[in-house]
Amino acid sequence: MDAIIARDLTKTFHTIARRPGFVGGLKSLVAPARIAKTAVDGVSFSVREGELLALLGPNGAGKSTTIKMLTGILVPTSGEVRVAGLEPHRDRERNARTIGAVFGQRTQLWWDLPARDSLAILRDIFDVEAEEYRRRLAEFDDLLGLSEFWDSRIRHLSLGQRVRCDLAAALIHDPKIVFLDEPTIGMDVVVKEQVREFLRHQVEQRGRTVVLTTHDMTEVNRLAERIVLINHGRLFFDGSLTELRRQFGATWQVHVTLADAPADVAVPGLRVLRRDGPRVAFGPGDGATSTHEALRLIIERYAITDLAIEENDLEDVMREAYLHREQMTA
Amino acid sequence: MGLVWRITRLNFRAVLEYRAEFMLKVAVGAAWQISVVVFATVLLTRFPGMGGWATSDVLLLASMRLLSHGLYVLLLGRVTWTHIVVQLGQIDAFMLRPMPVYRQVQLAFFNVNAVGDLLVAASLFVGAVLVVDVDWTPARIAYLVVALVGGVLAEGAIGTALGSAALHAPATAYWSMWLDELMTAFGNYPLHILPGLVRDAFTFVLPLAFVAYLPAAVLTGHLETLAVPGWLAVASPLIGLLAYLASRLLWKRSLRAYKGYGGT
Ligand SMILES: Nc1ncnc2c1ncn2[C@@H]1O[C@H](COP(=O)(O)OP(=O)(O)OP(=O)(O)O)[C@@H](O)[C@H]1O
Numbered sequence: 001m002d003a004i005i006a007r008d009l010t011k012t013f014h015t016i017a018r019r020p021g022f023v024g025g026l027k028s029l030v031a032p033a034r035i036a037k038t039a040v041d042g043v044s045f046s047v048r049e050g051e052l053l054a055l056l057g058p059n060g061a062g063k064s065t066t067i068k069m070l071t072g073i074l075v076p077t078s079g080e081v082r083v084a085g086l087e088p089h090r091d092r093e094r095n096a097r098t099i100g101a102v103f104g105q106r107t108q109l110w111w112d113l114p115a116r117d118s119l120a121i122l123r124d125i126f127d128v129e130a131e132e133y134r135r136r137l138a139e140f141d142d143l144l145g146l147s148e149f150w151d152s153r154i155r156h157l158s159l160g161q162r163v164r165c166d167l168a169a170a171l172i173h174d175p176k177i178v179f180l181d182e183p184t185i186g187m188d189v190v191v192k193e194q195v196r197e198f199l200r201h202q203v204e205q206r207g208r209t210v211v212l213t214t215h216d217m218t219e220v221n222r223l224a225e226r227i228v229l230i231n232h233g234r235l236f237f238d239g240s241l242t243e244l245r246r247q248f249g250a251t252w253q254v255h256v257t258l259a260d261a262p263a264d265v266a267v268p269g270l271r272v273l274r275r276d277g278p279r280v281a282f283g284p285g286d287g288a289t290s291t292h293e294a295l296r297l298i299i300e301r302y303a304i305t306d307l308a309i310e311e312n313d314l315e316d317v318m319r320e321a322y323l324h325r326e327q328m329t330a
Numbered sequence: 331m332g333l334v335w336r337i338t339r340l341n342f343r344a345v346l347e348y349r350a351e352f353m354l355k356v357a358v359g360a361a362w363q364i365s366v367v368v369f370a371t372v373l374l375t376r377f378p379g380m381g382g383w384a385t386s387d388v389l390l391l392a393s394m395r396l397l398s399h400g401l402y403v404l405l406l407g408r409v410t411w412t413h414i415v416v417q418l419g420q421i422d423a424f425m426l427r428p429m430p431v432y433r434q435v436q437l438a439f440f441n442v443n444a445v446g447d448l449l450v451a452a453s454l455f456v457g458a459v460l461v462v463d464v465d466w467t468p469a470r471i472a473y474l475v476v477a478l479v480g481g482v483l484a485e486g487a488i489g490t491a492l493g494s495a496a497l498h499a500p501a502t503a504y505w506s507m508w509l510d511e512l513m514t515a516f517g518n519y520p521l522h523i524l525p526g527l528v529r530d531a532f533t534f535v536l537p538l539a540f541v542a543y544l545p546a547a548v549l550t551g552h553l554e555t556l557a558v559p560g561w562l563a564v565a566s567p568l569i570g571l572l573a574y575l576a577s578r579l580l581w582k583r584s585l586r587a588y589k590g591y592g593g594t
């Protein structure tokens with residue numbers, strides 16, 4: 001069952017272009033030049049129930065805009081959204097009961113109230129039963145350590161503390177589907193780990209569907225079953241982490257030192273990246289070859305005295321993917 | 331309704347916790363109103379019988395306007411802060427809750443100034459009702475109450491219309507401030523002392539006349555001094571209601587076209 005369906009989702013913002021200089025400013029006032037910016041451009045994907053999907057892409061890719069359309073905050077310019085069978089912007093209040101959302105950069109809580117009061121208000125707005133509420137609050141406190149600071153006003157909390165309160169607030173009504181836009185922003189390593197555990201718990205134990213954006217690749221590595229990549233508003237990858245590595249991350253290098261230095265070094269299926277006397281650096285050739293495979297091929301042909309394998313971490317894979325996309329659009 | 335009350339109570343408790351700030355805000359609200367009253371008193375004693383109205387009649391008009399303004403600030407006034415709510419990104423959060431966004435804007439915080447406003451306005455109002463030469467029959471008392479509600483709604487209509495604009499362009503806040511000044515400056519006097527064009531603008535463009543001037547004219551029997559037909563003056567509360575409903579429709583349309591405040 002698909003919890004979320006996005007079909008050809010597009011959002012175009014119209015803004016007024018500023019012309020440079022004073023005269024230009026006056027011109028803009030008299031005859032404003034409207035420019036259209038397509039932040040999300042024909043994005044289609046779906047998320048199964050109980051799946052955790054990481055929506056990734058560089059700054060300005062259109063991740064937040066996509067999430068805002070999925071949550072009903074923005075009305076799509078065109079295309080279709082279904083979240084738990086509802087059209088979020090048409091059925092806003094009903095949709096609000098089935099989803100929860102955290103926008104890490106901004107709080108949804110009452111600035112001047114202690115976090116606990118905010119949570120109590122949300123309990124009332126969402127008609128959460130008192131007993132349920134107590135149980136959930138205890139669970140969130142247990143996993144996120146909220147009671148240390150939940151009697152302080154939101155405006156006095158640190159960023160990491162505040163986002164943890166926001167997480168609890170987004171889940172207090174037990175939503176089936178959760179949208180998290182940079183939920184670990186500003187958190188220290190310990191808290192980040194705590195939040196990751198919390199999210200894993202929400203998916204695995206509570207069966208929630210989660211859509212997550214983040215710039216933290218460790219998080220992606222630990223949490224994401226599936227990844228959707230967008231850049232310049234367009235989707236260009238949808239698959240598992242392994243597939244992503246296979247497609248963009250086959251940029252390993254195998255460094256060897258040959259026992260004797262033949263004039264010509266060549267291994268079918270591999271590429272020689274650098275050669276410096278007996279020291280040779282191999283990279284993958286045309287086909288996607290694993291490092292094990294490459295090693296076997298090299299050893300079959302040459303005697304080696306030294307060996308080092310350099311595999312790209314996820315950040316490199318991601319950089320490769322983003323750049324690849326830039327070239328495709330260029 | 332219980333929910334609205336509970337949230338308001340929490341908001342109120344939050345401002346109470348900053349005791350000094352609370353007292354300062356109440357005091358400034360009161361000081362603001364008192365300065366308006368002092369100014370009005372000076373005007374009235376220098377020019378008795380303003381526009382053919384007795385001083386006590388003008389006093390009733392001024393106090394009706396101040397009281398409905400105070401009630402407006404208390405009950406609906408947060409809508410004039412829409413630009414702040416937009417800039418803080420709170421509208422986004424409001425859209426994620428099963429409650430009308432308009433109501434959430436109204437519940438965003440407790441406006442302490444309103445308390446001071448209301449204290450002064452209410453005392454002035456009681457004084458004016460006692461002093462004015464009106465035979466307070468039950469019908470007139472009922473009309474007075476309805477007129478006050480109408481005044482709240484008329485001002486609410488102006489605030490909501492501006493709030494709807496602020497959803498898209500927070501800079502409209504400057505217009506709200508200017509209009510507020512304008513209404514404070516002219517709202518407390520018989521508008522027919524102004525040039526015809528200005529008076530008409532305050533009647534048909536900005537519905538200021540319907541807030542207190544026209545209903546006060548009805549109560550004090552000054553229908554002949556008006557530039558509008560008597561029935562229209564009597565219908566002021568209804569006009570306030572209609573204007574408010576229209577402004578709520580405008581809000582609804584405006585919210586549908588909400589495009590967020592910048593990217594995050
Ligand atoms: N309200 C708006 N008006 C005009 N342009 C906007 C608006 N909101 C977003 N944009 C533009 O749309 C594009 C996508 O923005 P979005 O916030 O979705 O990016 P993002 O992928 O979330 O980036 P980041 O990783 O930096 O958070 C950006 O170029 C941004 O400038």
Ligand SMILES: [Mg+2]
Pocket residue numbers: 063064065181593594
């Ligand atoms: Mg973003």
